[in-house]
Amino acid sequence: MSERFDVVVIGAGASGMMCAAEAGKRGRKVLVLDHAKKPGRKILISGGGRCNFSNYDVSAANFICSNPHFVKSALSQYTNWDFISMVSKHGIEFEERDHGQLFCVDSAKQIVQMLLDECDSNFVQFRYQIAVTDIEKIGSGFTLLANGHRIECESLVVATGGLSMPKLGATPFGYQLAEQFGLSVVPTTAGLVPFTLHKQDKIDFSELSGIAIPAEIYAEDGTMFKEALLFTHRGLSGPSVLQISSYWQAGQKVTINLVPEADVKELLVQSREKHPNQTTKNTLSKVLPKRLVEVLIERKQLTDKPLKQLNHKEYDQIVELLEGWQIVPNGTEGYRTAEVTLGGVDTDHLSSKTMECKTISGLYFIGEVMDVTGWLGGYNFCWCWSSGFVAGQNA
Template sequence: MQQFDVIVLGAGAAGLMCAAQAGQRGLRVAVLEKAEKPGKKILISGGGRCNFTNVNAGPGNYLSDNPHFAKSALARYTAQDFIDLVNGHGITWHEKTLGQLFCDGSAKQIVQMLLDECPDDRVEIICNAEITAVEALDRQYGVFASGQSYSAPNLVIATGGPSIPKMGATGFAYELARQFGLKVVEPRPALVPLTLGGEDVLFRELSGVSAPVRATAGSGNGEASFDEAALFTHKGLSGPAILQISSYWRKNEPIRIRFLPQAERDWLMELKRDRPKASLRTVLREHLPDRLADALADRLGIDRELGNVSDKDLRSVGEKLADWRFTPNGTEGFAKAEVTIGGISTNELSSKTMEAKKSPGLYVIGEAVDVTGWLGGYNFQWAWSSGYAAAQAFQI
């Protein structure tokens, strides 16, 4: 049995960050990865340019059964800390909308940076390692993979969640958690397109049409709204605004779409005064893609000059455009989900070290934890922060 100080299961964003930091502390680290190369999900992220963090990253950008859990790790390793690391490796980057940072070149640069951060004499990355068993030994953890055996006093679960199974993602982290008596918050797809049925299915004919909207889902303290683009697809709704609110949407609940989110409340009344001969269809076409404008006009049932529409009816139209209800019949599932909501319960872990309270030396980081970020680099930041937090805590 090969002896190490730390065994990290998974060579994704969180696992590589954790291994690099531990190696820099002088610890001997084995990283076991079942794929043929490390960082596969990093490589496809951000259209191949890796949206590696977000300058706005803070606890409020994350969903969890315990909304306070992420505070400690995010404060101890910030977006600026990772930016400094990227800059130190000479990787150029640019900021897109809403604080999202992308490589100018390729996501390969981020993977290579993480590998370069791993000291050669301290960190061993073993790919094509199919884990067959994990067990707790006397103050050690034993891992058996592809005919080899490894042991260490510190074991890190960094195998992610089941999103994007074509990349090899599974629920293995949850199996391990249950093996060690850790509770799991039921996982579900997040940052995922929504599907439409019933009367809403008529909107599928708009496949390919996109428009800026305000999308809202949830209720009470769980309500969230995002001002970004929505995209109609042949299955339903997608685009950044929809992916964002999908994390808050629950089955059988409606989502609310505000078309023309910048419009004033009584904008149609003003238009009636200023342009009484204009039709609603014409006006909507001035602000929205033609196909969408036509579809909305048809469903609103008013196709005459504004001057011939009563104030009451115009107010009703304005209210519908500001609060259009869709009731999705589901999502496109883990196959299309960028991340997973739910996971290993934060109640089982130390928010400072990511160590399991019941199992000393067992750590959980990254997407395997019940902490899910918004779209736009937030989940990578959680990977960096949680990986860093665990690496500072290993005891030998």
């Protein structure tokens, strides 16, 4: 004997809970299934446990998608301000950090509880530690097995997330389901992830582990981010590196302005006038960590000698190096530490207004499982709220 629901949502993460809440408000009988023991596991660990749930400044430009216009409809139907209003309505205190990022003052648990509270228990059920198998399209709906128990539904919403953070149970289930129904999947890679370095670079820079500097970092396609760069014992991290990693392809170089806040040419000229015997190392250590300058000297990328001995060409070479330092990463740390997954279910198959599959009535994809990736700064959650909302209005 089978159970029947109006909507089955696979995945009790950010987008899945949002969708369930909105469908339930429409009086739809909703069942949310998840293989984990509890909902919102990625929400709970995000932002160091404080959840960077949104941003004050959100536009389509903050997202990567094969179709850059795809995100516009959902983002306009349910905006960052709509979610901020919900957070305020539930009495959750939040604070703004750099670049308009919004975090809970207390705990990410409050966001999970808010979403659960938004789900009317008369209409929305949650079931955990469920293995979903044997999904089929039948007539005007779907059937599936949940731990071997047959369930029928009119609308099926796939909110299974991507491959990032496998320790939280990330699987390719959503991609496999899309392919089962004949939808293409844009190849996936780790996004918002630290870089690893080639052996000699790693040896040279590993002793700088823990040192952070302001930086401008450029991908080969010209994309640039200006945020902190952090040296680690494995490579490079920090907000600027996480951001640019989403635009980096294997084998490409990244170009880094190590001194975005300083006029190095002016510093060298003035220092030479006042202290002609001062060394390059001591002069540049005014605008960069001394150890970093020493490493660049050891790598013979900088020459250490008194300023009065430098010629004009050498001055220009120093400026060129520091404002356009180039390095070719060996790779990234992969899905283990990635915050998101690039690629996913091809949005060409989906309606930008509803998230419903264009060729299979009643099938929806939302959140990270889709080929939509936000920048660092709350944007991936923004996409979960917006895509979950619009699917919940239509499923």
